[in-house]
Amino acid sequence: MTVFIMVAGVFTGAHVWQETAARLAAAGSEAHAVPLTGVDAGRPAASARIGLETHIADVVAAIDAALDREIVLVGHDYGIHPVLGAADRRPQRVARVVYLDCGMPQNGVPALATVPDQALRAQLAERSQRGDCEGELAPPSRDEWQRWGSTAGVSEAALDRLTALAAPQPLGTLLQPLRLTGSAVAVPTTGVLCTRNGVSVDLVQRLVDFGDPTLAALTGPQATFFELPTGHWPMLSCPAGLADALLRAAAGEGHRLRPTGAQPAHLRPFPMDVPELPRERRGPTDLYVPDAEGPRPAVVFVHGGPVPAGSRPAPRDWPTLVGYARLAAAEGMIGVTLDHRLHDIADYERAAADVTAAVELVRADPRVDADRVALWFFSGSGLLTADWLTKPPLWLRCLAASYPILAPLPNWGLTGSRFHPARAITHAGTLPIVLLRAGREAPQIAATVEAFTTAAENCGADLELIDVPNGHHGFETLDAPEETRPALHHAIRSVATHLTS
Structure with missing residues (x-):
């Protein structure tokens, strides 16, 4: 049995996965949404010092609790950072990492680098340079979610619920660098791209063709891709489509990119x-x-x-x-x-x-x-x-x-x-x-x-x-x-x- 361990993005907790998890369970899989310390109501912070390593430990604990079953880690938005950190600590336990509408974090780079609001990114970077990494980032209001990604496809009711349940994001989770040893580099990966948020398989192929060395691994046989015609929160806008993509990803299916040796x-x-x-x-x-x-x-x-x-x-x-x-x-x-x-x-x-x-x-x-x-x-x-x-x-x-x-x-x-x-x-x-x-x-x-x-x-x-x-x-x-x-x-x-x- 496949166990899907899912990690949400900034300001959102395990609650966003509810409908997707139900569909995965109906298909015969287990699905667990990881409550993150200092974000989810059920995981209060023991101290004010919450960083990325705290959330990596949360995901590692979920992996260890899954016994010997095949594990697929799913990271949405910021969530890919603790997912990769946990995969690096437990590479033998992870069958696949799914990048859900997110970037490709690199060793030594904090999640701040992927914050889409460039003005906010600059402000937080200046704060980090001063060594001021404690505190929280207030969640967006109902009308501000677009600053963090397209809300296309999210119903009014779902957007209301997302706003009502949003939690402040501990700054340390965005400012602490991701530390990877490279031990999980051989773990298969799948990218699930949300096209109405601006990313498509064709765009990724073009970037690979341009010769970006950080993307070269995406042309390997263990990297696959899916597209969803929706915005940045597919677990809210199309949970059935997302569950199907995750099940197919676990089976090794998906689009594969053209190798860099072909004429771009x-x-x-x-x-x-x-x-x-x-x-x-x-x-x-x-x-x-x-x-x-x-x-x-x-x-x-x-x-x-x-x-x-x-x-x-x-x-x-x-x-x-x-x-x-x-x-x-x-x-x-x-x-x-x-x-x-x-x-x-x-x-x-x-x-x-x-x-x-x-x-x-x-x-x-x-x-x-x-x-x-x-x-x-x-x-x-x-x-x-x-x-x-x-x-x-x-x-x-x-x-x-x-x-x-x-x-x-x-x-x-x-x-x-x-x-x-x-x-x-x-x-x-x-x-x-x-x-x-x-x-x-x-x-x-x-x-x-x-x-x-x-x-x-x-x-x-x-x-x-x-x-x-x-x-x-x-x-x-x-x-x-x-x-x-x-x-x-x-x-x-x-x-x-x-x-x-």
């Missing part, structure tokens, strides 16, 4: 024939200059992300970016690619500064008509359009975007930041905007595009939509060339028209 999508050839112009490297930028007289208008292509630091080849050398730049040169414009430092969702501030600096470098080039520049954004860099939409400079003649993310995803902790194009569009005035929209976009990204287009329509923005009806996110290298070429040709001509009119 972002390195496949560009779908259009473009001139083989050489690049001219100027610091963080590459220029592709057409054979034409006089200063020329320029198009600056801003790659998406986050892209892991050290990813090789660097984004400005990807076939898609090089292809776009050469396509612009074929239309008589100077095509520009650049590398910026969007390596993590916390990096938007410095990525924005990198793009601004690169644009100024390009405008200072004597071959560039400094008064005729377009910016073209991709995927995750779509949030960077907000600054240019809020106060468009006169020299910015057009803003284009391909399959962009146009509002922060629920688990990014950027809701209150300035990087919110769906809000910034109301300030764009007469700036022409060319948007390439993928018909088969991931639902969580498509929702941000819909919010943007609705806001653009309401404020009368100059928005041109170019649809790729059967296109996926990253359609240039994922989809058949005949599906994408018409849209690319249309888009580059529209941008050229705005730059030369």
Whole structure:
């Protein structure tokens, strides 16, 4: 018999697992939700010093109580930290670790690193540096749960109950580093991803393809994945679906990622024939200059992300970016690619500064008509359009975007930041905007595009939509060339028209 030992996330106790546990039991398994010291009503704190190690001890005790049966550890949100700590102490007892809509904690890194609210994360980090690690973090009010993850699918009654039973989170559990010896590295794993919270199997595959070394193990035969089309609390929004995924995970089922040796999508050839112009490297930028007289208008292509630091080849050398730049040169414009430092969702501030600096470098080039520049954004860099939409400079003649993310995803902790194009569009005035929209976009990204287009329509923005009806996110290298070429040709001509009119 399989025994599921489940550990809840911040502010939530064993009560959140009630319906999921009942379904697991009905299927013939045992299910135990671990009461965490200082969080659950039934596990009061013996002292004020409650840290991550306290909760690891709680999980180890649950493992020891399960005798010799097969154990599957399930960690949701913060709960993955004590789960991994316990698996490290009892590796021979654990048959599988399930990561339920959470990150991949690393040795020596506290759970604070996974707190989605970036402003709060910074405040707590400063407090930790001062050595002030005692006390509690107050739970969110009913309207504040979205700061911790998408509540999509959670009923009003369930949200009321979640709020009523929420408990303060001991700060030491977030600030104390996770200590792992590596003894559990061979334990099989399963990731259960909640797509309406912004994470999907496709996104994880892309990150693996970028060469992030921390994700390399996810391509092994003992790592599987499931998706649930819901928000961050599937035990409340779809307990039956979650129970089914857990049972299948225990049986070794699930999607497996493509090995890193296969050619990743972002390195496949560009779908259009473009001139083989050489690049001219100027610091963080590459220029592709057409054979034409006089200063020329320029198009600056801003790659998406986050892209892991050290990813090789660097984004400005990807076939898609090089292809776009050469396509612009074929239309008589100077095509520009650049590398910026969007390596993590916390990096938007410095990525924005990198793009601004690169644009100024390009405008200072004597071959560039400094008064005729377009910016073209991709995927995750779509949030960077907000600054240019809020106060468009006169020299910015057009803003284009391909399959962009146009509002922060629920688990990014950027809701209150300035990087919110769906809000910034109301300030764009007469700036022409060319948007390439993928018909088969991931639902969580498509929702941000819909919010943007609705806001653009309401404020009368100059928005041109170019649809790729059967296109996926990253359609240039994922989809058949005949599906994408018409849209690319249309888009580059529209941008050229705005730059030369």
